[in-house]
Amino acid sequence: MNEAKRKLLNKRYRAEANFKLFGQIAIGLALLFLAVFMYKIFSKGYTAFQKTWIVTEVHYDKELMLIETDNPSLEDLENADYYEIAYKAMTRLDPSLPEEDDRQLIQMVAFTYEQEVKNHLLKNPSLLGKIVPIRLTASDDLDQVHKGNYPRDIPEEDRRVNDYQLKIYDMLNERGDILSKFNLSFFTNPDSREAELAGIASSFMGTVFSILVCLAFSFPIAVLAAIYLEEFAPKNKFTDFIEVNINNLAAVPSIVFGLLGLGVLLAVFNLPRSTPLVGGITLSLMTLPTIIIAARASLKAVPPSIREAALAMGASNMQTTMHHTVPLSMPGTLSGTIIGLAQALGETAPLILIGMVAFVNTIPGTPVDPAASLPVQIYIWSESAERGFVEKVSACIMVLLGFLILMNLAAQIIRHKFERKWN
Amino acid sequence: MKKLTIALASLLTMLIVTSAQARDQIKIVGSSTVFPYATIVAERFGSSGKFKTPVIESTGTGGGAKLFCAGVGAEHPDITNASRAMKAKEYALCQKNGVNEIVEITVGNDGITLAFSKDQKPVNFTKKQLWAALAKEVAKDGKLVPNPYKKWSDIDPSLPNYDIKIMVPPGTSGTRDAWNSLVMKKGIDDASKAAGAKYKALREDGAAIEVGENDSLIIQKLAADKEMFGFFGFSYFLAAKDKLQAASIEGGQPSLSSIQDYSYAVARPLFFYVKKAHVGVIPGLHEFVKEFTGKKSIGKKGYLTDIGLVPLDGKLYKTSRTNAVKLVNMPPKK
Numbered sequence: 108m109n110e111a112k113r114k115l116l117n118k119r120y121r122a123e124a125n126f127k128l129f130g131q132i133a134i135g136l137a138l139l140f141l142a143v144f145m146y147k148i149f150s151k152g153y154t155a156f157q158k159t160w161i162v163t164e165v166h167y168d169k170e171l172m173l174i175e176t177d178n179p180s181l182e183d184l185e186n187a188d189y190y191e192i193a194y195k196a197m198t199r200l201d202p203s204l205p206e207e208d209d210r211q212l213i214q215m216v217a218f219t220y221e222q223e224v225k226n227h228l229l230k231n232p233s234l235l236g237k238i239v240p241i242r243l244t245a246s247d248d249l250d251q252v253h254k255g256n257y258p259r260d261i262p263e264e265d266r267r268v269n270d271y272q273l274k275i276y277d278m279l280n281e282r283g284d285i286l287s288k289f290n291l292s293f294f295t296n297p298d299s300r301e302a303e304l305a306g307i308a309s310s311f312m313g314t315v316f317s318i319l320v321c322l323a324f325s326f327p328i329a330v331l332a333a334i335y336l337e338e339f340a341p342k343n344k345f346t347d348f349i350e351v352n353i354n355n356l357a358a359v360p361s362i363v364f365g366l367l368g369l370g371v372l373l374a375v376f377n378l379p380r381s382t383p384l385v386g387g388i389t390l391s392l393m394t395l396p397t398i399i400i401a402a403r404a405s406l407k408a409v410p411p412s413i414r415e416a417a418l419a420m421g422a423s424n425m426q427t428t429m430h431h432t433v434p435l436s437m438p439g440t441l442s443g444t445i446i447g448l449a450q451a452l453g454e455t456a457p458l459i460l461i462g463m464v465a466f467v468n469t470i471p472g473t474p475v476d477p478a479a480s481l482p483v484q485i486y487i488w489s490e491s492a493e494r495g496f497v498e499k500v501s502a503c504i505m506v507l508l509g510f511l512i513l514m515n516l517a518a519q520i521i522r523h524k525f526e527r528k529w530n
Numbered sequence: 531m532k533k534l535t536i537a538l539a540s541l542l543t544m545l546i547v548t549s550a551q552a553r554d555q556i557k558i559v560g561s562s563t564v565f566p567y568a569t570i571v572a573e574r575f576g577s578s579g580k581f582k583t584p585v586i587e588s589t590g591t592g593g594g595a596k597l598f599c600a601g602v603g604a605e606h607p608d609i610t611n612a613s614r615a616m617k618a619k620e621y622a623l624c625q626k627n628g629v630n631e632i633v634e635i636t637v638g639n640d641g642i643t644l645a646f647s648k649d650q651k652p653v654n655f656t657k658k659q660l661w662a663a664l665a666k667e668v669a670k671d672g673k674l675v676p677n678p679y680k681k682w683s684d685i686d687p688s689l690p691n692y693d694i695k696i697m698v699p700p701g702t703s704g705t706r707d708a709w710n711s712l713v714m715k716k717g718i719d720d721a722s723k724a725a726g727a728k729y730k731a732l733r734e735d736g737a738a739i740e741v742g743e744n745d746s747l748i749i750q751k752l753a754a755d756k757e758m759f760g761f762f763g764f765s766y767f768l769a770a771k772d773k774l775q776a777a778s779i780e781g782g783q784p785s786l787s788s789i790q791d792y793s794y795a796v797a798r799p800l801f802f803y804v805k806k807a808h809v810g811v812i813p814g815l816h817e818f819v820k821e822f823t824g825k826k827s828i829g830k831k832g833y834l835t836d837i838g839l840v841p842l843d844g845k846l847y848k849t850s851r852t853n854a855v856k857l858v859n860m861p862p863k864k
Contacts, residue, residue, distance in 0.1 A: 210831075218833070219577065258772055265771040300569040377605050380557070381585055466569045468576050468583035469555075477555065477585040490588075492566070492746050492769035 148508075152501025158290035158303070159250040160242040161216055161279060165196040165224055167235045174235075184229055193224040196241065200275060211271055217244040217303045242286055247302035247495030249276060253285060257494055267494070293502065297470050298479065298487070302495025305488070307503055309467050313383050313478030314452065314510075317463075320387025320474050321451050325394045326444055330433075333402035333440075338428045357396035364392045365457030373461060381462040381477040389457045394447035401443020405436040410529045438525035442518035449514040453507065455482040481507045553604045554813050556584035560594025560611030561704045562745065563640060563763040564800050567834050568611055571822045574833070581814030584609075591704030598803060599624035608808045608815055612801045613640065613704030613763070614711075621863035631806035634860035635819070636850045638828050639840040641784035642709055642796040643767040645749075645774040647756040650690070654778040657795065659685050661717030663694045664738050666731035669721040677733045694737040697748050697760035708798045709761060713779075749774065764789060765838025789840040800839075806857055816857070823854040 169179075172187040179187070197212045197220065198204065204212065213220075220243050227241055228234055248267040251257040253276070263270050279285050296306025340346045368389035372378045378385045409432050417427040458464065464483050471478040479487065485503045488496045558568055565588040576583025589597065591612045598610035599620055616634065624632060644655070655663075662685045667674040682689035699706045714729040723729075732738040741748055745762040752760050753773040764784055767776060776784050780795040788794035802822070809816050821827065827834050828850075830841050842850060852858065 214836070218574070222577065261772050267769070267771075300566065300573050373605075379553075380605065381587065462587055464587060466565070466572065466586040466588075468569075468573050477557075490562075490746050492749065492766045494769070 148501045148504050152498055152505050154254045154256065155293060155498040155502035156290050157254065157287050158292065159245040159253045160286040160288065161245050161249075162240055162242045162284040162286060163196050163200055164238055165192055165227075165241045166238045167228055168192055169236055171195070179235065181229070181232065184232060184235070187225075189221050189225045189228075193221040196220075196224060196243070200279070208271075211269065212275065215246055215249050215272055215275065217246055217301055219244065219304060244292075244303050245285070247493055250303050251494050252276065253280075253287065254498075256498065293499075297468050298466060298484065299468065300466070300491075302491070302493045302499060305496070305499055307481065307484060307506060309470050310479040310481050310484035310503075311506070312471050313386075313463065313467070313483075314480040316383035316471060316474040316478065317386040317390060317458075317480055318448055318452060320384055321390040321394060322444070322448060324388055325391035325398055325447070328391075329395050329398035329444075330402050330440060333399045333406060334428060334433060336399075337403050337406040338432065339424070353396050353399050357400060360456075361393055361454050362456040362460065364389055365460035367392065368457060368461045379475055379477075381465045381467075382475050383463075383471065383478050383480075384474040385461050386458050386463050386478075386480065387474065389461055390451040390454060393454065393457070394444075394451050397447035397450065398440070398444050401447070402436065402440040405439025405443070406432060408439065408529070409435045435527065438521050438527075442522040442526075445514050445518040445521070449511055449518075452511060452514070453482055455486055458483050459486070481510070555582040556609065556812055556815055556818055557607040558584050558586040558609040558611065558802075559589045559597045559607045560587075560609075560802070561591040561613040561800070562588045563613040563705055563765075564611035564637070564802065566765060566837065567637065567800075567839050568802070568822070570834060570837070571827055572818070574827075575814075575818050575821045581817065584814075584818060590700070590702040591707065592702035595620040595803075596623070598805065599627055599629055601627045602629055602805065602807045604812070606805070608805050608812050609819075610803050612803065614707045614798065615801060616803060616860075616863060618863040629805055629807070631859050633804040633806055633819075633853055633857050635802055635804065635823060635853050636799045636842060636846060637802060637822065637839070638800055638834065638842055639789050639792075639797055640800050640838075641764045641789035641794045641840065642705060642712070642761050642798065643764050643784050644759055644761045644777040644779060644796075645752055645767055645770070646759045646777060647752060648773060648775050649756050650775075652775060652778070653690060654781060655689075656780055657713050657717035658719060659689065659717075660713050660779070661719070661729070664696060664698075664714065664732050665718070665722070665727065665729075666733045667722070667727050669719070669725040669727065672721065672725060674722065674725045674727055677735065677737070680737075692757045695739065695755070695758045696737065697739045697741045697751065697758065698732065699745075699762070700740055700742060705762060709796070712796045712798065763838070764840065768838040786835075786840055790843060797840075799842075803860075804857070806859065809857060819854045819857075823851050 171191045172189065174183055174187050176183060194209070194213070197216060198209055200212060217223075223243055224241065245253065248257065249272070252259060252268055252273070257267070259266075259273060268276075276285070292304065293306045294311075295308050296304055297309035298307075299305040336346060336349065368385060372385050372388055373380055378388075413431050413435065414427050417431045418424075422430065458480055463479055464487060465477055465479060466487070467477050467479050469476070481503060485500055485507070488500045488503065556572075558572070560568075565586065568586050572584040572586055575581065587607075591610075591614060594607075594610035594612065595616060598607050600606050616632075621632075624630075644660075646653075662668060662677075662679060663682065665677055668677055669675075670678075679685050679694060681691060681693055683691040698709070710730050718727065718729045732740075741751075741760075745766045748760040748762055749766060749770045752758050753770070759777065767774065767784070782788055782794045784794050784797075789797040804815070804819055824832075826832055828839060828841060829835070829847070832839075832841065835841055841847070
């Protein structure tokens, strides 16, 4: 081998090594971004899964509750007055406090404290007349102080929690009367303006309904369109034109579909604003081309010999398609559908246009009840001024990511388990 | 396959039938400044259990008025919140679409707060200086030239020596409208006015940064960028007092008392508008209006005062309450 050839060879090896290196750097960078993103979300959000409680004592005093009978039924308890005993449960923490400053103590718990006291008794009616410990949801400000997310060392007038409240907090904390437990209400409560009460139940249900509506609309239409185009339609300029347009449709920005939903579904068909029904239909416009493309690809992947065998056995075109081709293509179609739905799941822009960016405090029971959706919930919370919502935003992102991972996993499993390879 | 078709068809008819029925939930749209207050009232209203919690959409004052004035009927909202009074144009739109009876209710006051990072020295602006910082064109020797001021100290040597950067809400925002009429309109100098400058026109060279209707995003940016200014409602400032300070305007700081007696130069009232035709049709609408205007919510010790709504003084409160209880129509706007 002469010198020139060796040089050339070395150069080619080097080029290959460099190329590999660039590839590895690219992957490394991608992983780094992902890691930074995950770290940011998790380090901010994990505290949202902890809820802070204040333990105090409540006296279920029949007289103060205006119960007159000796053996009150559940209904009597339901109608009893809880305001005074709940108020007293809080002021008991510092009996020396002058009455006009009571509000400082009340502000340390969520505004639902009266309801919480009531629910506690309704669950354990035998406690009537007794003095028992009870835990009440701490206010979001106190919650943030307890989690160390809110500074204590700044001047009092700049703080949401004043010196007196901090003193009571420290006293309770020393006694072990500040509890930090798993935040179940984050999953069971609807949205709220009070960060300590806000949960994702309403937006989660909104997302589920939207996705179901989206599936109900897009799947049958898309599969029928794909079957017709792939199996029955003549191949000519017109069907080519349709095919190009379906591919174009898949690339249209989602906000355009939102405008379409606003202009047609709301304005012309008068469907109810802010509901998963409208949201789902709007999203289905978006998933439609994705599913059509996936279904056509998997129909194409079924080998012609299957069709020919069926036809040779005397099956009609319709029977061949329905009995053989479509079932064999289903795994690919389904995994394409799930990926399309997962895309729809993360959409915010079209939903904002059709009014799903509303404050909804009730958990929707049907697709025509007003609702938000998970990504929109993230948007709404990120707009709120209260410090307690910062961690909620991250926690909601985690839930959404979990949901997405599950769906993508399902698509992978369907593909690997049921898809047949033709060799 | 057949079963599936039937199931889908029946689902669809069911959906359409139920959606055509009247609403049993109040629908509210409008200002992002009033949004936090309205949602808190709504939540407490709903937690009493008699009525469903109203659904509230934050669309901006302008967007809300457009939806509100689109017509009467269950598909249109019942209430719109506004961080400025309804414009004559909007009132005319309402009239055109058959929304003839509107009740105007003042819920409280708000001071637009010009906030910036706590790490900087306190600063005081006059309206003239703020106009000069934001105007698109200013007069020089009788002619309009594009705004030449790059740094605050270019406007006045006593002001800080760094670049002018102010985040402003979009044109549909009532806060922006109020800022225009309270600061820009009053601050414009005579020479520029004579030369034909429009007080509403903001500079487009990057010193005035238009951001979305997201006041808490502005707060995050202000905390991160020490030379940035931004303005928003007083309640958002109260929640971020550990990071931000308020600039004085015409020598005054925003506070509960200075906003209530309007000694703070950019104080403004907040409103909501009720569609009278929906009262009695949408369950709980009148009760909600009463709850919103109750002493418990917007009074001196009300729960909205806790988060920064500045209460009305006695006489104004009485008018508001009477309007709410008796559903008095607002006078026509021309």
